[in-house]
Amino acid sequence: MHKTKEIFINGFALFSMFFGAGNLILPPFLGKNAGDLWFWVTIGFFITAVFIPMIGILAHAKLQGTMYDFGKKVSPAFSLIYCFVVYAICITLPAPRTASVTHEMAIAPYFQQSSSLLTSTIYFGLVFLFVINRSKVLTILGKFLTPLIIVILLAIIFVGISTAPEIVINSTTLQHPFVDGVLEGYQTFDAIASIVVGGVLVISMNFNSNSTFEEKKEVIIKAGIIAGLGLLIIYTGLIYIGFLFSATFGENATRTAILNSLSYQTLGNIGSVFLSVLVALACFTTAVGIITGTADYFKGACNNSQKIFIVTAVIGCLLGVAMGQLNVGHIINIALPALMFIYPITIVLILLNVFPVKYASPLVFKIVIGVTFLFSIPDFLGFFIHNTSLTDIKTHLPLADKNLGWVLPAAISFILANVIQKRKDRLTPLNDS
Template sequence: MKLSKETLITGFALFSMFFGAGNLILPPFLGKSAGNLWYWVAIGFFVTAVFIPLLGILAHAKLQGTMYDFGKKVSPSFSLIYCFVIYAISIALPAPRTASVTHEMAIAPYFSNSSSLITSSIYFGLVFIFTMNRSKILNILGKFLTPLIICILLTIIFVGIFSAPDTIASTTLKAPFVDGLLEGYQTFDAIASIVVGGVLVISMNFNPNTTFEEKKELITKAGFIAGLGLLIIYAGLIYNGVLFSSTFSESANRTEVLSSLSNQTLGNIGSAFLSVLVALACFTTAVGIITGTADYFKGINNNSQKVFTVTAIIGCFFGVIVGQFDVKYIINIALPSLMFIYPITIVLIILNVLSKKYTSAIVFKVVVGVTFLFSIPDFLGYIINPEYLSEIKNNIPFANQNLGWVLPAAFSFITANLIQLKKPVLTE
């Protein structure tokens, strides 16, 4: 596979838009708990934080439209509601979380009396400036910011591998693979793939001389570059979390584990490196989310630049308000929404990657409908007493692991296609 300079820059830019707050703080913490079964945790994490997001980018390469195209086979109304929910979640949770992580790890250690509100205000002021210069985003991210992020991360990882203690603790997780799978939800990478993938498509449309096939090839290659980067960094951070697990406090939270890891690998200078890393990684993701949201609403309003600007302002305003809360609080309030929207997102991504032969409108409707239905217990489990749902969950395979939707979705996909074979008139 030939990689041109443009492909590398685009791949690096895509990686930086993926790699934000959760991508930094989740893997080492997961490694801390994974212990001797870290490889099962890593595989589960890779499924939802690397493989599914990569499929999302491949789906964008195939569709080359907007997020609306992901759900339009279900129905236009469904797709509009789905897009609104995704963008609302994106600007209300993962984007503000990047400011919160930046404050806790890059500002507060040096300015103990600093206000998180001031941090989030300055932070999203800069995000707004970058968003309004969106035509330059790929170049800025791909040429300058991403290489710096990768260099710092690889330094921490490789130094950690060769300087870690010899003892690896036993796992504290009851279901390592499932725990890794569900922790991958918190990266928001599957959602990010359909948000920032749209940014990638629209950014390429600024060059009118690029054909559909050329854009498809470029997006596909960029997706694999970003996916490979995520795989290497995640594996390294999880493994470092495992190697240094005996040195972490049992009560250490996600940001404390990452801070401790950087200090133990890079010494006193580790804090400074980590501050730069956190600020860059979080910032690039926030820019990707706000830009993607503004692009979408601009597109459904006759390409109105005014709508783009207003949406960017609203997104940054939410970022300032929610970004002042601590990271743990934002992660906790995100869980119900993730249990509701993530299964539907995963199913839509997979269906859009598969051949049209197996993904007619009827198949889309049936599979998405079944997925939505069987995701309800997982969603309700985080907002009401789980005991009220115990009888229902006990009768659904894997429901007690918050994966009750998986088998019904697969079964409905197979069943709908078998029915289609017998009734070809129902196909598109």
Template sequence: MNKTKDIFITGFALFSMFFGAGNLILPPFLGYQAGEAWLLVTIGFVITAVIIPILGIVAHAKLQGTMYDFGKKVSPIFSIIYCFIVYGICLLLPGPRTASVTHEMAIAPFFNSSSLLTSTIYFILVFIFVMNRSKVLDLLGKYLTPIIIVILMAIIGIAIFSSAGVVQPTQFSTPIVDGILEGYQTFDAIAAMVVGAVLIISINLRNSSPAAEKQKLIFKSGLLAGFGLFIIYTGLILIGSLHNSEFPDDVSRSALLLGLGNKTLGASGAGLLSILIALACFTTAVGIVTGTADYVKGLFNNSKTVYTITAIIGSLMGIVMGQFDVKYIIDVAIPALMFIYPITIILILLNVIPEKWASALVFRGVVITAFIFSIPDFLKILMPSENLDRIIGTIPLGPYNLGWIIPSLFMFIILNMYRHFNPSSVS
């Protein structure tokens, strides 16, 4: 019974870590755009927003370490650089996005104030909480998530049975691919790397069971959290699709979620949802800045000064980026995600599979391949050109922004065949 209780407690904690409020605005809009193809879009979205992140937690359970351990087989220098890039992206994009979501959902509908004022006050408060760690955040996280889930399930349930019955055609030519790429925007695979270590440390502090038992606990908890994410994401995509004829073509992600809340729960229910999401956004931002400051502090002999400086820099970056609207931040994130997500997915998958298939040589070869073949997708967004399009057109899945998949798989197979026939020459 205690084991079952531990699974549910850990699974719920893990779900809360992934359940970033910013992610809530993505699925309804994806469904809105998908229209009748909502199921295909959901399949793609679940791959990168649920399955890969949960595999990231499974990898953490296997490694029993930190994010650094994911890439150390490539090289220690690579792993340090990768960690810095990931934390930098978190400070520049998903962290500030929480302030932007807060402004659009909880401030702008009620107050005529600027987004710069919102982001400034927001990240001043974030800095105060980061410098004065408080149990208040734990309490907010403990009670906020269940309330938000209940409200969202109410919105989903009512919206399913109250749709207009007219679903507009899909805006996507490749729904599954579009779902996969939109899943990047949740940052959940990156979150798995960042928060997984926190989960491991928490379990080790309160659980003295053998490592194998802890791995089973994390695996089962991961499945439970993944199922919860799947239900919420699928429900939000579905209602976005069912009600897509009721919103204008230029509706924003935040306005769509607020509109669905108004249609199902009325203005008061939607207002409560806005406030809860704003609070949940705040806990996410504090977690990102705290986690980054902790990591940098660890590199400098646990210096409190370094922790403070990192927290200041993170908060200032949040103020600057958080003043922009959600759409702008999402658009800015695309090049960075095209660059870092393929490498992140490869590191997660290589750390999940058995050791005999994941030697240091395989790690290096596959990660380098994924990096090289993700460059065209990165450049296409920054510097589009016909020559680049021709190059991308020659790469399998290249036109779909997934040109790194087949070459990485091919390299994985080739290097394992080489290792099989030359076992003494490979580490």
């Protein structure tokens, strides 16, 4: 009974740390644009916003270390640089975005004179209070905040499905619905979040549990399944009602405007109040998870220094206040090139860490990550450089026109690297003799 309770608390806490700003505003927007192909968009979104993140939690259950352990088979230097880049992205983009969404959707509609600076300052002040009470984070999130988030979300979804207007089947406005779903899933930051908040879960369990490695592995895996099922249900519901109500939105409606409209149409005036509470809670729990995970990592890297933990938390919160002044759309645009660069590497690291060791040797890690890095460069540079040479390169790469030019090379290099490794293993005994 105690283990079941622990699994559900940790599962709910994981869900709340995953479910933030992007998770709320992106699915209805996708549903509206997907039209009659909303199902294919959902499948694409599921891959990068649910499946890969849950594999990330599975990798954490297997490693039970920190983010550093994800990349150490490539090299210690690579892992250090990777961790720094990921944490830098997290505290300068998705964490501040939670404050920006909270201001735009939960504060500004009711307090027009209130500035985003005031919102961000109070918001990250509260985040800091949660973070420094580190040992209680999972319990507070899992027991109290997550159930409220889920109840409000399910109310919007179920009322929306049962009261939807007569469906006007619009053709999709997306060129590649499945791929657009995959790429929009990048914007949730959930794959990156899995290796950040998964570390929070592992360290929290070490604080609060004397369980064995295998017992903790079981709890982490089952908590990840609960969080994943929750995300799948909510994402599918939000995409679907975005499709059902698509005819009621303006042609150029923004992501936040669509979510505001949905809450009003489903729950009336009280819906706007519920949505404000939902947005504030969902964004807040994600910000707590990001700042806590970042502070945990640097604390561990500096001989478990509590001073470093507090300094990192302060820096993360100050950056949140500063970047939180930007509007949501601007932060999303800034994030795109960074995501195109770091997401492929993150996905491949997650997958390699769940493969059996015999298929994921250090040599395999080095080759596959090197190839993934190389073939993700054109997608990254495409945001800054527009010339024929780069266009020619992308023309000759399968899936590059869909910003997935790294996928096939990564898969091929994984197979070839394993062939090389097996050949090397066969030759080693001969050389030794």
